Amino acid sequence: MARTGRPRGFDKGKTLERALELFWSRGYGATSIQDLVEALAVERGSLYGTFGDKRSFYLEAVRHYWEVYERRLTAALDTDPLLPALREILTHPARLDELISDFGMPNGCLVGNTTAELVPHDSEATEIVARSYRRFTDLVTDALRRAQAAGEVTDDTSPEAQAQLLLYVVQGLSLVSRAGVDRKAALAAVDAVIAGLRA
Known part of the structure; x- marks a missing residue:
């Protein structure tokens, strides 16, 4: 008789983490359920029983990705001075040596990839992506408002507009980096953005 149900040792959290890495490197469309079964060493029935179909599994992975990213973003923004932390956030997609996938190309941002x-x-x-982008701009706006009050960041424009600009920069750089990027040019562009924020 075929074995059914969740196999011994099945860890939902670890399985989700491994699936996230696979979806992140290959994309939603290029990752099949069989790919997941083989990569995760989990029976197909257990995957369906725990996560639902591939789409539901993928969207749960995207939510998990954002939860981890938001925690790291919040910690990074809780620093003084702020501009070095913002530079670190923006340059992350340009550091290709840290973001190379199994296919030899950077993974980019999973939320941005989902958008595309x-x-x-x-x-x-769409709802997950929109909520993630709103959270990014809300968190960055609050940090920029504090930095404006401290005299570190220019108040020539509103912190809301500045945060929106930074969202466009980080997502644009993340997307472009997937096709290959001139690291030096990308870092110079980020430095130009940071210079424009300096009081």
Whole structure:
């Protein structure tokens, strides 16, 4: 009789982490359920029983990715001075040596990749992406408002507009980096953005 149900030792959290890495490196469309079964060494029935279909599994991975990213973003923004932390956040996609996937190309941002691959045709994916972008701009706006009050960041423009600009920069750089990027040029562009924020 075929064995059914969750195998002994099945860890949902670790399985989700491994699936996230696979989805992140290959993308949603290029990752099949069989790819997941083989990479995770988990029975197909256990995956369906725990995570649902591939789309549900992927969206849970995206949510998990954002939760981890938001914790790190919050910690990075809780620093003084702020501008070096912002530079670190913006330059991350340009540090290709730290972001190379199994395919020899940078993974980019999973939320940004989801935007490119599933938005706007998938309403649930669109909601996840939009909420993630709102959280980014809200967190960065609060940090910039504090930095403006401290005299570190220019108040020539609102912190909301500055945060929106930084969202466009980090997502644009993340997307472009997937096609290959001149690291020196990318870092110079980030430095130009940071210089524009300096009081």
